[in-house]
Amino acid sequence: MDEGADGAGELFLGIETSCDETAVGLVHAGQGVEGEAVASSAGKQDRYGGIVPEVAAREHVAVLPGLVAAVLQQAHRQPQEITAIGVTAGPGLFGALLVGMTAAKALAVAWGRPLVAVHHLEAHLYANALSGPIMFPSLALLVSGGHTGLWLWRGHGDLVRIGETQDDAAGEALDKGARLLGLGYPGGPAIERLAATAEGPGPRLPIGHIRGGSPYDMSFSGLKTALRQTVERDPAVNAARYARSLQEAVVQALAERVDRALDAFQVGAVYAAGGVAANRVLQARLTAIARAHHIEAFVPEPRYCTDNGVMVALAARHGFLAGARLSLEQGPRTPWPLGTERL
Amino acid sequence: MPRILALDAAAGGVSIALAEGARIVAYVEWREDRMAGERLLFWVRQIVGGASAPGGVAVGLGPGSFTGTRVAVTAAKALAWAWGVPLLAASSLQALAAAVPMGPSAVLSSTERRGEEVYIGRYFRGQSGAEALAEDSRWQLPNLPDMARRPGDALVVVGALAADAEFIARMGARTLEEEVGAARGLVALATAGQLREVDRFTLEPTYLRGPLILPRSAMSAAHPPGRELSNGGV
Numbered sequence: 001m002d003e004g005a006d007g008a009g010e011l012f013l014g015i016e017t018s019c020d021e022t023a024v025g026l027v028h029a030g031q032g033v034e035g036e037a038v039a040s041s042a043g044k045q046d047r048y049g050g051i052v053p054e055v056a057a058r059e060h061v062a063v064l065p066g067l068v069a070a071v072l073q074q075a076h077r078q079p080q081e082i083t084a085i086g087v088t089a090g091p092g093l094f095g096a097l098l099v100g101m102t103a104a105k106a107l108a109v110a111w112g113r114p115l116v117a118v119h120h121l122e123a124h125l126y127a128n129a130l131s132g133p134i135m136f137p138s139l140a141l142l143v144s145g146g147h148t149g150l151w152l153w154r155g156h157g158d159l160v161r162i163g164e165t166q167d168d169a170a171g172e173a174l175d176k177g178a179r180l181l182g183l184g185y186p187g188g189p190a191i192e193r194l195a196a197t198a199e200g201p202g203p204r205l206p207i208g209h210i211r212g213g214s215p216y217d218m219s220f221s222g223l224k225t226a227l228r229q230t231v232e233r234d235p236a237v238n239a240a241r242y243a244r245s246l247q248e249a250v251v252q253a254l255a256e257r258v259d260r261a262l263d264a265f266q267v268g269a270v271y272a273a274g275g276v277a278a279n280r281v282l283q284a285r286l287t288a289i290a291r292a293h294h295i296e297a298f299v300p301e302p303r304y305c306t307d308n309g310v311m312v313a314l315a316a317r318h319g320f321l322a323g324a325r326l327s328l329e330q331g332p333r334t335p336w337p338l339g340t341e342r343l
Numbered sequence: 344m345p346r347i348l349a350l351d352a353a354a355g356g357v358s359i360a361l362a363e364g365a366r367i368v369a370y371v372e373w374r375e376d377r378m379a380g381e382r383l384l385f386w387v388r389q390i391v392g393g394a395s396a397p398g399g400v401a402v403g404l405g406p407g408s409f410t411g412t413r414v415a416v417t418a419a420k421a422l423a424w425a426w427g428v429p430l431l432a433a434s435s436l437q438a439l440a441a442a443v444p445m446g447p448s449a450v451l452s453s454t455e456r457r458g459e460e461v462y463i464g465r466y467f468r469g470q471s472g473a474e475a476l477a478e479d480s481r482w483q484l485p486n487l488p489d490m491a492r493r494p495g496d497a498l499v500v501v502g503a504l505a506a507d508a509e510f511i512a513r514m515g516a517r518t519l520e521e522e523v524g525a526a527r528g529l530v531a532l533a534t535a536g537q538l539r540e541v542d543r544f545t546l547e548p549t550y551l552r553g554p555l556i557l558p559r560s561a562m563s564a565a566h567p568p569g570r571e572l573s574n575g576g577v
């Protein structure tokens with residue numbers, strides 16, 4: 001855990017409601033994670049065949065501020081001990097974000113604590129701060145259900161985007177492919193489990209290459225069609241091998257971009273984050289690539305790869321130290337690009 | 344006298360009152376839609392200021408704007424818990440009715456009109472509070488709701504339907520010169536002992552509608568006009 005310059009006396013509360021998870025985390029700058037709780041409407045969303053923003057927003061209201069109370073109790077902490085409250089202000093579902101921001105503002109007003117606006121994707125990256133201070137400059141790979149891209153992480157609050165998906169996110173590609181193979185939502189973990197049982201490699205799926213764009217851009221939208229055609233053409237091959245094909249195609253596309261970026265930029269570490277970073281095949285590939293460049297690759301524990309409140313608390317700490325504050329009159333910000341444009 | 348902070352955003356705008364007993368000591372209101380997220384907590388802080396926490400928080404539960412109601416209910420739950428004070432609630436339609444100057448009159452309160460669909464409440468506004476004449480409901484216009492009012496009582500229409508001159512005329516109703524704010528009504532309900540204490544953790548808005556918003560054409564096909572609409576959507 002990153003100790004920071006100004007001592008270990010800081011306690012940060014993080015509230016996350018950008019999508020279908022209501023998550024709360026409490027992080028102490030010296031002692032690490034003190035409490036956490038997640039409630040998900042994924043089960044309720046299932047019967048609508050996709051995320052319905054109104055369902056997500058209703059669930060957030062139903063469990064707040066109860067989750068905050070549970071986390072404080074878990075940690076045996078009093079509200080007066082909280083240094084600042086961080087809340088995801090975007091990007092995400094507007095109505096869902098609004099509920100978390102309203103709860104955070106209300107607590108901040110009642111307790112007289114400062115409020116920090118947190119960028120959801122930056123928060124994902126800060127999950128890596130649990131394993132030690134972030135090293136700068138580094139390469140950040142964010143691979144989630146809604147976003148996929150590469151950034152040069154030059155300092156706290158200083159990110160430069162060098163590449164991103166031109167269409168689907170990596171997690172979205174896995175989720176769509178999983179549905180094609182008859183697996184449930186979320187598809188990523190199901191694909192990983194099934195792929196591990198394959199007896200040999202599956203057929204190779206073509207992955208889109210971008211012409212004229214950045215060498216770090218990627219495209220995943222063709223994968224679903226390619227997978228469907230392969231399944232139709234070659235129905236004898238079992239589902240496990242198709243799962244492996246899909247996983248391999250996604251991992252390969254990401255690994256190539258990371259490898260290329262490490263050739264081009266001098267950085268001290270690779271930080272991966274977001275739900276897809278929980279994938280062990282991707283982790284192994286990133287570790288190998290980083291090692292070949294004489295640096296280390298970091299990935300948060302699986303539960304800090306997907307949406308959680310701890311990452312928001314960690315990002316809030318850096319936002320707070322940098323003087324970032326959320327005004328009570330500020331609403332959700334979505335879309336909200338992370339960092340500055342590519343170099 | 345216990346101080347109560349009252350919040351309501353079901354009508355689209357926001358209304359906030361701070362009261363000592365029946366006396367309103369601070370009041371703010373916005374009529375523009377969808378401003379609750381940006382205005383509510385800012386003004387709560389302005390109004391409550393450095394003063395000690397109020398003795399209770401009252402909130403209108405809707406039905407009305409989904410987003411507005413959610414902001415008010417989320418804020419009220421979190422404020423009440425964080426201050427360690429009771430959370431009190433009532434229907435936003437009842438609160439609107441209770442904001443009408445004292446009766447005796449029948450009040451048709453309404454929120455969130457979308458095309459020919461609107462949420463309505465039917466109340467009797469006597470010497471204190473507002474008593475329900477029927478359950479709050481989703482109503483399909485141009486049908487006229489039955490008010491079951493006593494002969495001689497005036498009928499007052501407040502909220503979204505007050506702007507519909509034809510509806511007012513057909514109902515034989517009148518409107519108020521100045522629109523009412525639901526937070527004032529919450530204070531009146533508190534004084535009348537008509538708010539109920541609710542759980543600060545589990546409270547949810549009253550939506551009276553499922554989470555799936557169907558296109559308007561699908562709506563009218565699914566629900567023939569002239570009926571009270573059931574809790575549809577799911």
Ligand SMILES: Nc1ncnc2c1ncn2[C@@H]1O[C@H](COP(=O)(O)OP(=O)(O)OP(=O)(O)O)[C@@H](O)[C@H]1O
Binds near residue numbers: 171
């Ligand atoms: N072990 C795994 N392997 C591959 N993918 C995974 C794994 N675990 C989760 N995922 C994928 O991660 C995605 C969810 O990640 P996350 O919760 O970070 O996304 P999100 O919050 O929905 O999107 P965003 O952060 O972009 O708003 C899903 O697409 C899921 O399939």
Ligand SMILES: [Mg+2]
Binds near residue numbers: 120124145
């Ligand atoms: Mg996420």
